[in-house]
Amino acid sequence: MLTILFDGVAYGMLLFILACGLTVTLGLMNFINLAHGAFAMAGGYVTVIMMNRYGISFYWCLPAAFLVSALIGLVLERTLYQWLYQAPHLDQVLFSIGIVFMAIAATDYFMGGQQQLINLPPELSGRMDVFGVGVGRYRLFTIVVCALLAVALQFILSKTRFGSRLRAAVDDRRVAMGLGINVPLVFALTFAFGSGLAGLGGAMGAEILGLDPNFPLKFMIYFLIVVSVGGTSTVSGPFLAALLLGIADVAGKYYVPAIGPFVIYALMIVMLIVRPNGLFARGGR
Amino acid sequence: MSAVQQETTVTANPTADAESRATRLMKRRSRVRFYEIVIWLAAIAAYFVLPSKMLILTEIAILALFAVSLDLVLGFAGIVSLGHTAFFGFGAYIAGLLALHFIAEPVIGLIVAGILSGVLGLLTSFLILRGSDLTRLMTTLGIGLMMAELANQMAWLTGGADGLSGFSLNPVLGLFEFDLFGKTGYLYCLAVLFIGTMIMRRIAFSPFGLSLKAIKGNPMRAAMIAVPARKRIVTAYTIAAVFAGMAGALLAQTTSFVSPDVLAFHRSADVLLVLVIGGTGYLYGGIFGAVLFTLVKDWLSVVTPQYWMFYIGLILVVLVLIGRDRLARWIEYLPERFSKSKEEGR
Numbered sequence: 097m098l099t100i101l102f103d104g105v106a107y108g109m110l111l112f113i114l115a116c117g118l119t120v121t122l123g124l125m126n127f128i129n130l131a132h133g134a135f136a137m138a139g140g141y142v143t144v145i146m147m148n149r150y151g152i153s154f155y156w157c158l159p160a161a162f163l164v165s166a167l168i169g170l171v172l173e174r175t176l177y178q179w180l181y182q183a184p185h186l187d188q189v190l191f192s193i194g195i196v197f198m199a200i201a202a203t204d205y206f207m208g209g210q211q212q213l214i215n216l217p218p219e220l221s222g223r224m225d226v227f228g229v230g231v232g233r234y235r236l237f238t239i240v241v242c243a244l245l246a247v248a249l250q251f252i253l254s255k256t257r258f259g260s261r262l263r264a265a266v267d268d269r270r271v272a273m274g275l276g277i278n279v280p281l282v283f284a285l286t287f288a289f290g291s292g293l294a295g296l297g298g299a300m301g302a303e304i305l306g307l308d309p310n311f312p313l314k315f316m317i318y319f320l321i322v323v324s325v326g327g328t329s330t331v332s333g334p335f336l337a338a339l340l341l342g343i344a345d346v347a348g349k350y351y352v353p354a355i356g357p358f359v360i361y362a363l364m365i366v367m368l369i370v371r372p373n374g375l376f377a378r379g380g381r
Numbered sequence: 382m383s384a385v386q387q388e389t390t391v392t393a394n395p396t397a398d399a400e401s402r403a404t405r406l407m408k409r410r411s412r413v414r415f416y417e418i419v420i421w422l423a424a425i426a427a428y429f430v431l432p433s434k435m436l437i438l439t440e441i442a443i444l445a446l447f448a449v450s451l452d453l454v455l456g457f458a459g460i461v462s463l464g465h466t467a468f469f470g471f472g473a474y475i476a477g478l479l480a481l482h483f484i485a486e487p488v489i490g491l492i493v494a495g496i497l498s499g500v501l502g503l504l505t506s507f508l509i510l511r512g513s514d515l516t517r518l519m520t521t522l523g524i525g526l527m528m529a530e531l532a533n534q535m536a537w538l539t540g541g542a543d544g545l546s547g548f549s550l551n552p553v554l555g556l557f558e559f560d561l562f563g564k565t566g567y568l569y570c571l572a573v574l575f576i577g578t579m580i581m582r583r584i585a586f587s588p589f590g591l592s593l594k595a596i597k598g599n600p601m602r603a604a605m606i607a608v609p610a611r612k613r614i615v616t617a618y619t620i621a622a623v624f625a626g627m628a629g630a631l632l633a634q635t636t637s638f639v640s641p642d643v644l645a646f647h648r649s650a651d652v653l654l655v656l657v658i659g660g661t662g663y664l665y666g667g668i669f670g671a672v673l674f675t676l677v678k679d680w681l682s683v684v685t686p687q688y689w690m691f692y693i694g695l696i697l698v699v700l701v702l703i704g705r706d707r708l709a710r711w712i713e714y715l716p717e718r719f720s721k722s723k724e725e726g727r
Contacts, residue, residue, distance in 0.1 A: 195698060196694065205687075320522070
């Protein structure tokens with residue numbers, strides 16, 4: 097029971113790291129980016145290639161995954177995404193689906209369609225016993241890292257100059273520009289950072305979530321759930337939503353395997369009907 | 382329909398005048414255009430000219446019906462749906478199950494599938510009334526995924542991942558036997574497509590269709606001129622679900638096979654692409670788009686059997702970046718008569 101809860105928390109934390117970049121693009125910049133999972137997949141594959149082909153330590157792969165995904169995000173944002181911020185939602189949807197399709201086919205072409213496996217360093221694999229509860233070491237590691245990241249994110253958004261610039265740019269783009277904030281730069285950096293976080297999540301999740309070319313499609317709905325249920329105004333909203341989703345999903349798969357995914361989708365739809373703007377939305381947007 | 386008439390109706394009674402002008406405008410909007418006749422003639426001609434291509438023609442007809450039904454939701458009511466395939470797949474399974482267990486008469490199967498899909502559409506339409514584009518997107522996507530999951534889990538009914546097979550159908554209306562080359566299948570699908578398009582055309586170019594466009598343009602203002610937005614959206618969504626279900630039923634009946642693939646996400650994306658290629662908001666976009674899309678996809682899957690998805694994605698990205706409006710306006714480059722009527726139709 098507690099083990100399930102623990103696994104659920106780890107899973108939820110991962111989802112949070114994967115999805116929090118999307119919170120910003122989708123919620124704050126109002127861009128429906130269904131291709132977010134593609135960046136996560138990029139991070140995952142960077143890790144796989146580095147570890148399995150070149151034997152580089154897992155710990156070095158994580159920042160590498162972050163950097164590579166962030167770089168891809170930055171390039172794509174500058175070349176493609178930035179033209180579509182003002183476009184209708186249908187255009188954004190079509191565009192990002194296109195990106196997803198391309199990412200899937202390209203990954204299939206270069207890496208093959210099979211599940212990718214990574215070998216965790218020995219100190220992270222296996223379980224240990226904490227007060228009678230079986231705790232996966234890797235899951236503990238995930239929780240610690242993700243929790244640190246969540247705190248750091250909250251800090252950056254609410255306390256630093258960059259955070260306030262971002263919030264200003266999101267609240268009113270024109271006024272922010274008038275105040276001399278370089279909005280395109282802020283958006284580009286944010287997008288890159290969000291993509292990087294997704295890449296990091298993908299790298300860490302390769303073990304827990306699995307990694308194959310269909311990753312972006314498989315987890316698209318999860319990211320969207322986190323964002324739409326959590327709302328977009330805070331970091332804590334999506335964080336709680338991700339935790340809830342993670343626990344519900346793990347528990348659902350464990351207790352009622354036949355209808356596990358069904359429960360998640362049904363929950364999401366109910367949630368959207370009751371609170372269309374998210375669980376923890378601020379009013380009036 | 383001309384200047385003469387316009388001059389004769391000079392202002393005795395302003396209301397009557399406005400009314401007659403409105404009627405005239407509506408009539409002009411709904412006039413049968415030249416290209417429509419050409420399409421249907423070409424579709425019939427294809428039967429005689431391309432006897433070896435019946436299967437792909439059938440595929441086009443089915444996809445066209447599916448896309449036209451989505452156009453009612455997207456092009457007229459302005460709802461971005463990522464789960465339209467829920468109805469397509471539902472209709473396909475209904476038709477397959479009916480043929481397997483109860484009646485092998487295709488037309489009855491088609492109608493039952495349409496009605497049941499419509500019921501599903503009616504039930505789910507209440508979920509898309511609230512919230513923003515994103516909420517609707519998520520809800521429709523969620524419904525689509527739920528249906529796919531359901532079909533996968535209820536293996537005792539749907540055959541699970543293996544799909545539904547081993548049913549065969551009686552001749553259409555007891556007269557036309559399905560043959561090996563798909564000739565009957567094509568004509569059957571074409572007939573359904575024609576009837577379906579005509580019905581939807583009637584709906585779309587009626588005041589009802591106009592009010593849908595008003596809702597799409599600005600829901601609040603539409604409400605101010607007394608357009609009951611919620612009711613209209615529910616109705617449009619239900620009608621679209623009926624025809625999407627029929628398209629699915631056609632697929633099940635002509636291929637005698639239903640796989641869980643009919644509910645897959647990529648189908649919803651495909652049909653969006655079809656509609657975007659052909660242009661939204663005038664119904665025939667779905668048909669043009671279906672022809673183009675199927676040909677391109679067929680060609681790509683010959684060239685790169687495994688990676689055609691990449692090019693479909695590329696087409697999507699390029700389309701959006703070029704601007705699909707510009708693409709959809711190709712019809713305005715046709716001789717002036719069509720382009721003029723298109724302008725007025727807006």
